[in-house]
């Protein structure tokens with residue numbers, strides 16, 4: 001919380017940062033009270049936490065209700081991906097080398113459980129779980145070397161995302177390699193380039209639209225739209241909304257895709 005507050009002062013300026021911090025503290029105090037007094041109806045699959053409400057995710061430009069796990073900091077997509085990775089993708093049985101961009105704290109234990117995977121954490125800044133410091137636009141990694149690439153809510157932070165996607169294509173192992181990728185998408189729109197990293201939108205360079213899958217496929221990737229495959233009961237329990245993500249391979253075949261539906265961050 002202290003580090004986050006310091007970042008807000010640097011990125012937003014004192015006035016906006018103070019207002020934001022007051023909103024966050026007030027919102028979290030209310031949630032903590034509800035979790036003490038009310039019967040639990042929510043559960044985090046990543047860490048086992050139970051309670052009545054998740055914390056709201058509050059930024060200067062937007063808010064996502066019932067989003068952040070009070071114990072492990074998982075967001076909506078982390079909880080959904082945890083279940084999908086374990087039950088559908090069978091992550092614990094995967095073998096080879098995995099490149100994990102900006103490893104999320106809530107999923108770190110799961111990567112450790114995948115004992116047959118050599119996991120390489122990569123980010124542009126030093127943090128827990130990082131093995132390589134690098135810019136996604138120019139990866140210091142051999143071509144055709146990665147069996148699995150995990151890249152979620154990263155491309156919107158990259159200035160030249162088409163360069164980055166071409167790098168993902170280059171390092172992915174041909175035929176057997178799997179790239180799992182997602183970004184925030186505004187459904188019913190085309191990608192809106194801001195021209196700068198907008199500090200009120202978590203430093204994003206753009207808001208992607210329905211054309212994101214086509215942008216992936218421009219690199220030569222075979223793109224398949226996938227969903228978490230959670231039951232309505234699990235969606236309510238984990239506070240998850242159905243959202244698309246993309247499973248990509250390097251096959252040389254023409255790409256297939258569907259129109260994404262639902263906005264996600």
Ligand SMILES: [Zn+2]
Nearest residue numbers: 044047069072
């Ligand atoms: Zn949790």
